[in-house]
Amino acid sequence: MLTYSEIMTTDLGKLATAADKWQEMAGELHKVEERYRDTVQSLTTAQSWLGETATAAHTTFAATRYEYQAAQTQARATATLLRNGHEQFTELKKQLESARADAVKAGMKVSEQGRVAYDYERLTPEERTALHHDPDGAESVRAAEAAWAEHLDGCVKAFDLADQDLKKDLEAVVKDGHGNKNDATLGTGFNGDAGKVAAADDKAEDDRTNLAWLKMKDNETLDDYVARLQRDGVAKLTGNEKLAELVAQFTKGTITAGAFAGALTSVGLYSYKLSQAIRPPFVHPTAPGTFLSKHFNMRLAGAAPGSMLSKVPPGLATALTGSDEAAMLGGHLRNGAFFMPTTAEANLVKVAQNGGLANAAKAAGWLRGAGVVGGVAATAYGVANLTTYNTDMIKADPAKFASDLTGTAFSASMTALTVAPNPVTLGLAVGTGVAYAGALVWDNHEAIGKGLEKAGDWVGDKASDVGSGIASGAKKLGGALNPFD
Template sequence: MSTNFGLLGTAAGKWETMAGELKKVETRYGDTVQKITTTENWAGFSAVSAQKGFAATRYEFSAAQVQAKAIASLLRDAQEKFTDLKKKLESARDDAIAAGMTVSGEGRVAFDYSKLTPAERSAYRHDPDGQKTITEAVDKWQKHIDDRVKAVTELDQNIKAVLETAVTDSNKDAFGKGADLSLSGFNAGATGDLNQALKAEKAAQEAAAKEAEAAKNGPKAEGGIKFTGPTAGAQASGQKYGKEGSAKVYADLFKMTTEGKYQNGDLTLSGVDDITLGARASATYGFTHEGLAVKAETSAGVRAVVEGRADYSHWAGGYGRFEGFGGGEAALSGTARWDGVSGSAKAFAGGKAGVAGGGELAGIGAGATAEGWAGIGAEAKGTFGKGDDGKWHVGGKLGIAVGIGGSVGGEFTFDGDKIKKSATDAADWVGDTAGDIKDGVVGLFD
């Protein structure tokens, strides 16, 4: 009742001013630093890398403006809604007083006996029906005022959640969809429409409630088996702007895939069994804005993969895999892009059997592979960069066989999205724990 909601408008004005200043910085950056990469005096891989990096920096300046303007708009809308609800609360209090009630500063309603004559007070107090009428009237007005207070509280909590979402990077242009290279930068997808944001927040809350209810009602299981074959085909395309050229020929006599998934709350168990008998050859090449990529491979034979995985929310996970191969294969590949480099070469004829396993904690994973070979061949592979799954990979593999041999390999992965979520959860937990400790210490001396 005593809050000055006009301060929200004052804060909104400062956010709008900030957006204007950020626009000046973006323009100056584009006309000076970023401009260097658009001249003909700089070419090659370093120029391509600089173009990516400088464009990403300018993107963040632009995203910061979107975020600042969105917050300004949200604060203005919040001021309007809070002011309206405050007026409704004041009106409810005035109506209760006009109906013969008193309303304390804490919002507690009571019957105002001071407006009655001594005779009327005595009659009310000694008349059971009169006491019932008073109690019902007090309860009615108390609920009316409580509902008005509850509306303010709910709006306050929802606006807090909306503001937290507005300053969290939506990554709408990340993972190759645009110039965004930061997973925790400014939010270029921030909305300044409070009504729209509140609807989205309500939908998210309802979805979370449904998910929690579904988890309470028991685990869910799904899966199936799929057969295909024989199939064959060929396709080819030349290099185009921003896309690699490719060629592919395949003939699968038989393919069977079995998948299963079991989910119970945050726990997810999944498995896949894939068997393929056939032959294929493919090649890709190109030099695009993402860098250089060349790959060629061919294989013929039967291949089987069995994999099981367990995940608990975004905090932890683990997997185990068995692979078997009989036939011949050869491959050569190399990439040099802004988000990493990789290279591999292999040639093999005979039979393979191998196992792999690994785990992940808070977005950071580690895994290892080991294979036994019966035949002749060699393999070498090294990877550093971002994969198609959006994770960063660092690893390698070496193998050789002349009659009998094998290979070993290892890899570390870094999932930026899971790392960010885990860090946020940890920060929230630390904050809540610190608050509990503080309340406990204060309570000892109250």
């Protein structure tokens, strides 16, 4: 395997020089082939040479000319491989150099052999002493060293894999094939099929550098497409497939966990709000995302003269949190009495009906308006993603389809609740939130199971380290809690 030092010290320019020489060689071989055709091979076509010797010479001369042609093909293919290798190695070396620069910028030292160590020389004597006596700080340093070392190793491995691929292609390009017309060397001559190896390498090079990977594949949902772009983008930028996969898994896990937590939080919060809205004294629900604006307005109204809040321009506050005057246009009869909503309670549809879209925008304010725009965009994305499914894709992964479907429904219900807070939209948010959370559990049950298994192993490992006295105490406690013990 290549080392960090070998990569950083190797003159890659020699590959480009060698590629040019191989290309020149192909041109010179072409000249030789033409001379052979016109001087030697042409003898067999003369009427003065007939008989068995002429027939044998015709076959032999054709085979020799074939070798000249195959040698040209092999030389051009070798030039292509070396040129592509030079381009790829140059890019991978830049990535390694960039990774080293980032490590140094983060406070590391990187030796000529690629070993990573924290640069304590940057610290003052007092900082070094404090770090030496801080167990957590020392652990953080070791973790940072290991992380940067792994990052550099990933760049080195990516370079080594490219080097192994080039070696394999160069070995393949010199293997003479069988069965081509006029090829009489039986696998011991020049490779007339070397162009196929070069063409395959050219395609791989093209895939690395062009934008073909940005195209959406067949049987790929919009959600899968976006996730693949993230993963492939990291892979192409770093040359490190493992790092790309790690980032993709982390991103998916983070998004899934966040979506699950958001759905459950909404279910709990809006179930409580729904119970308040449908039972006396019938508390009117507020729109999602208006908690901050509601309390900001209360603090602003009660601000003491001369305080920081008293200096906030009224126009700015209204623009951020919404206009109560505009919200009043959404007033309506509720339980036999006329209800005058605040900005957090206003039904923007009713405000628009009574006062136009401009007043609806004023009633919402920037904060709530951003929530509406974001909700509409998320719902539109979800609908677009669902349209990329076909019957076969649904059958292949019904759990994923269920999570995408309920997620879109949850996004739509949350948008409706943001626009028009009322018991109906609250109920929809609760129902779709429950469905979405359940679908996420179904879709990710394997990952959850593995996580619980690991957690159980961890707990088991930790429990085995507990002293016998604590274990005995736990048993006594269990016996006291169990009436059948």
